[in-house]
Amino acid sequence: MAWKALSPALLIMAAVAACTPEGAEPEQPENSYQLAEPAHFQRLVLPEGNPLTEAGIELGRRLFYDPILSADSSLSCSGCHLQKLAFTDGRAIAVGLGQRQGRRNSLSLANTAYYFKGLFWDGRVMSLEEQALLPVEDPNELGHDWAAVERALRRHPSYPTLFGEAFGITDTAELTRELAARALAQFERSLISAGARYDQVLRAEAQFTPSEKRGRDIFFDASEELPMGECSHCHTPPLFTDLSYLNNGLDQAAEPEGFPDPGRGAATGQRYDNGRFRAPSLRNVALTAPYMHDGRFKTLEEVIEHYNQGGHYAENVDPKIRQLHLSRQDKADLIAFLQTLTDSSFVNNPKHANPFLQ
Ligand code: HEC
């Protein structure tokens, strides 16, 4: 079934596409979007087949905030990824439709465009497009099915037009879950956090306090007079993660089979990967409590105490996890530094906010 509300711009785009000779570079969509890439981040490699457009990002934002994706229209992606908490949910373990407990702590969505070594705590999925298909049919998350979501989107008063503007489709039958996932991925790629005080200091627009500076030196092992925190080996700037999968000593395990959650091991099938999880980004970490894949620590103080004590034994605990001998002052300074990673321009950016409330 075709619908009539086709914009003139779209018709021109479709005509241009039809005239492109075979083998020629495809035209960028007319409304192509230039992401403001932070100068101190690595250059982004965007996937082929899903260029960013204004209309695509805007559609993705609507889908992200729309409970139409859940079985009883009560929950959206944003229910577990709240902008004001840097797109986490403040819970130890996420809670989905019908108050069903999931397995793990919700992850921040800041800077996922740069996560080329996999998504989720265990890296079991490689792309945002692939990831975006999963929550809808996860019984612990949106608990719905895509065929029903597609039907609802096709008969919706505005989505067919919005999909047309984003992807040039001219027939509601072409409105698919794959396009919805592409739009969600585009919105997520636009969620870049690089405006924290840490970044301002880097750009010489602000200065650290003496306490923050001390904390930074402990974090980066930068001063011979201070104990080494070892943090930056795994939480490496500018993303404050090196994106790798590591065991930071949370659980004692005599055997690799002994971890309560196998983590990376379940994704790779390698028993030596059991108990390894992605080193999460520490950007906005003051907003993303509780901490770790299972939300076991409520505060940054508890996290620092864990590292200070050197963690628990397992064969694959990273050698950087060892007793640190931090004083009370060292711990307070480390936390002061971590707080400079909070990006209020990110959590208050109206372009990332709920469009239904604007
Ligand atoms: C019920 C809560 C819940 C809902 C609803 C939900 N998520 Fe999540 N999300 C999580 C949890 C928990 C994780 C971490 C899971 C894991 O690692 O195993 C996560 C992880 C992610 C990640 C990976 C981030 C990273 O750093 O690797 C992305 C991307 C994401 N979610 C996007 C979405 C999108 C898009 C939707 C809506 C279609 C959505 N989520 C709906 C709880 C939720």
Ligand code: HEC
């Ligand atoms: C050997 C690598 C490594 C080192 C060194 C390390 N971390 Fe981590 N960190 C990790 C991993 C891996 C996780 C996730 C573990 C999990 O949930 O199973 C993590 C989790 C965290 C979290 C939780 C973040 C969240 O969103 O849940 C914080 C905070 C943190 N680390 C801070 C630090 C600080 C501060 C230091 C230095 C004192 C440090 N880390 C040293 C690997 C490391």
